[in-house]
Amino acid sequence: MLKFSTGRVLVIGLGLIGGSLARALKQRKLVDEVVGFDLNRAECELGLSLGVIDRIGEDLGQEVSKAGLVLLAVPVKVMETVLAEIRPWLREDTLITDVGSTKGNLVLAARTLFGELPPGFVPGHPIAGAEKSGVGASDVDLFVRRKVILTPLPESAPEATLAIARMWQAVGAEVLQMDVSRHDEVLAATSHLPHLLAFSLVDTLAHEAENTDIFRYAAGGFRDFTRIAASDPSMWHDICFANRDQLLAQIDRFTAGVSRLRDAVDRGDSQALLGIFTRARSAREHFSRILARSAYSPQVQQRPARFLVRPDGKISGSIAVSGDRSISHRAIILAALADGITDIDGFLDGEDSLATLQAFRDLGVVIEGPHQGRVRVYGVGLNGLQPPVGPIYLGSSGTSMRLLCGVLAGQDFATELCGDDQLNTESMRTLVQPLRALGAQIDTADGHRAPLKIMPAQLQSPGAALSVGSAQVKSALLLAGLYTRGRLCIEEEGVSRDHTERMLGRFGVSLQQETEHICIEPGQRLVGTQLRIPGDLSLAAFFLVAANITPGAELLLEHIGINPTRMGLVTILKQMGADIELLDAHEECGEPVADIRVRHAALQGVRIPDELSRLALNECPALLVAAVCAEGETRLSLPENDTFLSNTRLTLMCQALEQLGVVLSVKNNELSVSGGALGGGRLDSGGDPRVAMALTIAAQRAAGPLDIAGCESVGSFCPEFADLARRIGIALFKEED
Incomplete structure (x- = not known):
């Protein structure tokens, strides 16, 4: 096995890139x-005087023979x-790499010269640069958090690739690998084409008679786009x-795109223009987030945050909370599959629903x-979805992944669904298995985890009813049922949320709901509508x-969904003696809605059976506060299908309450909470928003600040929790690091 060394580095070409790497290697x-x-x-002497290099090479051949690594920066x-x-x-053990932005020509030249390529030859390309050039502009930090693409060849020794990768990593770069042709294709689209467009635009405008005025009054967008036309x-x-x-x-693809844009402008096609502009903006934001694994919501905090809460708040007033999370997901999905325009009011501008x-x-x-x-969706119809340009990134939204999987299982194109590190650890077994029973072709990572790779398939009703135990899986199957051959029937193992059934009805889809079954006929047309x-x-x-729980409190919560499958907490609180009144109850867009008035009342401990706890599982952190x-x-x-040991949220909440002096015990999957005084102090929500809230x-009932x-x-x-809490009188202060 050959041993490769980067102990002595020869940089051929002391420009910005070669000089910056030399400076970084030397100074570090x-x-x-x-x-x-x-x-x-002169460049060599300047590099020596600036401390970029240790010495100037006088005889190229002799320097190459002594170098462990030769960098071609020409x-x-x-x-x-x-x-x-x-x-x-x-x-034989010399490492050779380069910094050029094209690879096919270099590899072809090397094969012609060498015949058999040396094992130490690993082409490379740092995606970095600056407006100034030459060794005088070299920057020790030029490659920090920048990407370097290596394109190892079949002849490249793995040890050589590793040595060169470690060199780039040592100066702060993120190293990626791809094959030569893919590199040249990607760089043609992302670097070479934009430069040519900038050159062409400036050259075109420079021929105009009034070019002086054109450039004099150019705004920031023009300057930003054409800055690269100042390149060599x-x-x-x-x-x-x-x-x-x-x-x-790439020029041909761009020309075709510009032609479509011109046609839309010429025809006054408003929807086509909106489509082009919206897709472009969304694609840019989307891929930025995929690369950064960042959030969709601008409210997502990247910095640690803590709440400081005093127990002297007096609660009163009236507020309206954000739109229902579950309904927001379904509104977007069905509006997209409908024919015509759907206007949505009250959409939850949160991370999960934005992912959908x-x-x-x-x-x-x-x-x-x-x-x-407010959201307006231009529906494309049941069969109008288009293949995405890459994997669909869903952040941390398991709801998005499950519901989308149902829709995409019946499409005639392949898709891939992926999420952040947290979502990609969740098992999707209970989702994938019933969809596969319909004929869906879905590949998963180990442990039935994402990414989910969904191939084109013709879905077929299995004849017998499919049994499901969750609202999200039921919803995924109902959405898949729009694409099956034959009537699809679903059997629920227990009561679950029925937002999908109600929303389907709002869009004109008929369901047959029997005692234990829900059935859907495929191919039904969805019609755009108005939703609040x-x-x-x-x-x-x-x-x-x-x-x-706050003495003297009286609060009005406006326009709240009171779907019977979501009223578990309200039912339990009333059993405990809560003073809760529903006002102006009515149905809106298929969902029951009311204003809720709540006043302080003395609560009594009760035993909560599992059928009620199932309906209030998401609200359990708040329920435990009431119990205390x-x-x-x-x-x-x-x-039965949940345990305290497996429920991270309940575990976090119980740990925090115990820190405040609450007496808790668990026996036979039953949690016992003894009412009593709450202490104060420092707590950790474990990053769970429901626990923090x-x-x-x-x-409000603690002996001291939390x-x-x-x-x-x-x-x-x-997003508005802190503001709403302060508005009704809770003494909450938010502190960010």
Whole structure:
């Protein structure tokens, strides 16, 4: 096995890139010696005086023979000449790499010269640069958090690739690998084409009679776009020839796109223009987030945040909470599959629902908004979705992944669904198995985890009813049922949320609901409509409990969804003696809605059976706060398919309450909570937004202030929570690191 060394580095070409790497290696003491060679003697002397290199190479052949690594940092046009010159002096264990932005021409030249390529030859390309050039502009940090693409060849020794990768990583770069042709295709689209467009635009406008005025009054957008037209013309001349075929293909694609845009402008086609502009903006934002694994919601906090809450708040007033999370997901999905326009009011501008909205933009649906809860969706019909340009990234939204999987299982194109690190650890077995029973072709990672790769398939009703145990899986199957051959029937193992059934009816889809079955006929046409999404009862729950436990409180929660499958917490609180009144109850867009008035009342501990706890499982953190403030013991039984050990949220909440002095015990999957006094102090929500919000309202009855860490996720779950809490009188202060 060959041993490769980067102890002595020879940099051929002391420009910005070569000089910056030399400076970084030398200043960080990563190598024994950095030698610089350049036909421009002045650049070499400047590099030596600036401390970029240790010494100037006088005899190229001799320097190559002694170097452990040779870096070719010369223009692409002269790469072949330099390779020919150094070839006789290369040892078998010499590492050779480059920094050029095209690879096909370099590899072809190397094969012609060498016949059999040396094992130490690993082409590379740092995606970095600056407006200034030359060794005088070299920057020790130029490659920090920048990407470097290596294109190892079949002949490249793995040890050589590893040595070169570690060198780039040591100067701060992120190293990626791809094959030569893919590299040239990607760079033609992302670097070479934009430069050519900038050159062409400036050249075109410069021929105009009034070009002085054009450039005088150019705004920031023009300057930003055309800045790269100041690049070295000779270098870009050479790149055009070096990457000719890939560049021509990208120019043809761009020309076709501009032609479609021109036609839309000429025809006054408003929807086509909106489609182009919306898809472009969304694609840019989407891929930025995929690369950064960042959030969709601008409210998501990247910095740690904590809530400081004093127990002296007086609760009163009236508020409206954000639109229902579950309904927001379904509104976007069905509006996209409908014919015509759907206007949505009350859309939840949160991380989960934004992931669903973005996914349908990726699938070719034009969506305006959200703006202050308003969204307009231009539906494409049941069979109008388009293949996405890449994987669909869903952040941390398991709801998005499950519901989308049902829709995409019946499409005639392949898709891939992926999420952040947290979502990609969740098992999707209970989702994938029933969909596979319909004939869906879905590949998963180990443990039935995402990414989910969904291939085209013709779905077929299995004849017998499919049994499901969750609302999300039921919804995925109902959505898949729009694409099956034959009537699909679903059997529920227990009561679950029925938002999908209600929303399907709003869009004109007929369901046959029998005692234990729900059946759907395929191919039904969905028709665009108007939707007003009610306030989310799961969010209102925190304020409901806060008013219940605060002496003298009276609060009105406006336009809240009171779907019977979501009323578990309200039912339990009433059993405990809560003073809760529904006002102006009516149905809106298929969902029951009401204003909820709640006043302080003395609560009594009760035993909560599993059928009620199932309906209130999401609200359990708030429910536990009510139990702590009740007289006597409250006992909560979990459903059979859930346990306290596996429920991270309940575990976090119980740990926090125990820190505050609450007496808790678990026996036979039943949690016992003894009512009593709450202490104060520092707590950690574990990053769970519901736990953070529940602890915030618990402060109303605490003996002292609560300092709650891990509250950054509240911004994505309920963006307005802190503002609403302060508005009704809770003494909450938010602190960010």
